[in-house]
Amino acid sequence: MQIQPILAALRRHRLATLLIAMEIALACAVLCNAAFLIATRWQQARIHSGVDEASLAVLTLEGYDPAHAVDLNARVLAGLRAIPGLQSASVINAVPFGQHAGTAGITTDAAGQHFGGVVDFYAGGPGSFEALGVKVVAGQAPAPEAYQRPMHSFLPDDATVLVTSALADHLWPGGDPLGKEFWVGRFHFRVGGVLDHLMRQRGGEGGPATAEWSVFVPAPPGEQLVGRYLIRAKPAQLSGVLRDARAAMAKVAPDAVVDLANSQTVSDLREDYFRRDRTMSRLLLGVIAALLLVTALGIVGLASFWVQQRRRQIGVRRALGATRGDILRYFQTENFLIVTLGVLLGAAGAYAMNLALMQRFELSHLPAVYLLVAAVVLWSLGQLAVLGPALRAAAVPPVVATRSV
């Protein structure tokens, strides 16, 4: 197959060639970035919360009088423990993907000079740590007596806590975190254990890198720790247990109102948490599909026009001995060249668009593999789109050459 005559023909149709190449370039740029956005969001939605999501649910009460907190906690826990199928019930201030509570900035010195970042505190009563199912990779799980340190505002002072390995690496890179100390204002904490994973309640404020900056603090239920209960049951029974738990509240806690939106299984909370990302991904997929369709339509339209315009020339070539295959390949090669031009232009466009997106939205650099995949997709799309018109061109009989138009 000679490329020379094709290039010569394209040079005579510079404008149309350039137009279709520009369309493909834009499509390539949008395709790469949309696919990258989808992949980024999909990646984020796969984050490991560190807890036994399938076995956990949370029940949230509102509207009670904080003065009756101890009594309310006792009534609710007793009421929950009477539900068949329930494995454990405990008091906790928050769960991953749930309403956030206990977010505070920490410092690694008592004077408050070395800021360590903003982290989420999980304050849980007896039984909550075991129920969460988080994995301890160093140090120890909280001892029973650790749950008795009195609370000050929302945290107990001088507590021995567990931090995630992500937070430990951030605060004390390379060092052994066990026994290290940190402060929230004048409240002091000592690291007694390291967790492999525990996601922050609503993700990280500083992007994905901070998503696991969490601390678990054993705490006594009471006026500062009331109203949210962690329920654990076998995954198959969990939704039934949660339903019974919501219903039981009318009897055991008539002075409170069940906050239904925040009384869900952790799996459902996770669904809700990533709903925005799923919607956006679906939308982007729709855009990609429509984009490919429109691009294909453009190729079909222009290729049909060229085939019709060149009927005589095709007839002449056929009369001079070109086979159907030669004609078919001519149009296929022509299309391949145009798409290649488009992809080359599109690569630059994709990076420019990526840079613009990075400025406005939280996004990283576009990996080159997306360009490669987009190129393959567009080449295939071009070949598919041109096939119809090219076959029609190949079907032009040689006798056309002898007829005057």
Next chain:
Amino acid sequence: MFAYYLDLALRSLKRNKVLTALMVLAIAVGIGASMTTLTVMHLLSGDPLPGRSGQIFYPQVDPYPTPDPRHQPWDMMDYRSATDLWSAHRADRQALVTGSALRLTAPGVNLPPLMVQMLATTSDFFPMFRVPFRYGNAWTAQDDASRARVVVISDALNRKLFGGANSVGRTLRLKDTDVRIVGVLAPWRPSPQFYDVAGGRFAGGDTSAFYSKPEDVFAPFASALEINDGGFQPFTCWQPPEEGVKLQNAPCVWVALWVQLDSAAKVADYRRFLAGYAQQQKALGRFAQADNTRMPGLMAWLDFNHVVPSDVRLQSWLALAFLLICLFNMVGLLLAKFLRRAGEIGVRRALGASHRAIFAQCLVEAGLIGLLGGVGGWLLTLVGLWLVRSQPVEYADLVHLDLSMFALTFVLAVAASLLAGLLPALRAARVAPALQLKAG
């Protein structure tokens, strides 16, 4: 002449139905996608108080007690600063604002207790923000001062509790306090719920919560603080509050102040007043930064908080890129369409039609395709908006196609196709008559 061109255009479109359909479809899809996102953008980024927003300001001071030149004022104020500024009454109107949730029961109504959002504010709130009333009125400044147990409720709550009847004078129980209803709002749905906007820059782009519905209960500021004592949450605290300390005295920010200033001179005056207040507080040792006062206008404050969710902005960019692709596509197809008729154009030119006439004729045809695409685009926009409405987002109920966006759909469609037709029409107008006649 236009009628003749239109007739020619219609004939030409009918002659090649597939190519016509392709072009109309391309324009319709492009217009549908971009108008869907533009409509959402338009609804979310609009002015929530048209005609008034220019006079509304959001004063900020910095109560941080540690000297730190990089420190910015927080998004809300501490109780003391906010109430000091409010009680000075230096603006034409001023309202304190802070929200909280509490339990509500309605005596004599057979409904279980429910949790409602209560806005603690002052009487100027209603005239300042042009809040419409269905029954009764706002409370008075006197009620603010005397901590009267009165409330204004939303239309939605009035429907839920009283079936929409005039409930002025009836009693509600908020937590443990009986309050009297003095006013019922007409349906009111500002977009965004601007007076509660704060902390947008920490939201990571997920700001759709700013478009939720207004609170169900509005109560005088001082009364609300007593009714729901302990139920208010701080926006943030610069150090952990001591135990047993009321939020009013805690090192926390949680109250916002809105002021209405009717002239530029008054705005300048108020800025001076604000700076003076900060100076005075620094002299008293309460503030460390005296020159750190701000007073953005309403729209500037909304911008600062990036109220339009980043996904919506991203979608708009995408849709525009998509429309551009559809346009390129259309240019290519129109070029094919016009040049295919080179013979016909040659005949017209030979019979005396000018360059300009051919150009006009081609543009009329392009415009007609645009108009047809506009109809398709309008239908696709309706489908797109229906899809947006079915999403579980706070602003779903706000989404509709208003008259201006309906008109813009067609303007954009026709303008886009005329633009796309420009180049092919120029090409067609350059067709030399003799060459085509010979070839024919």
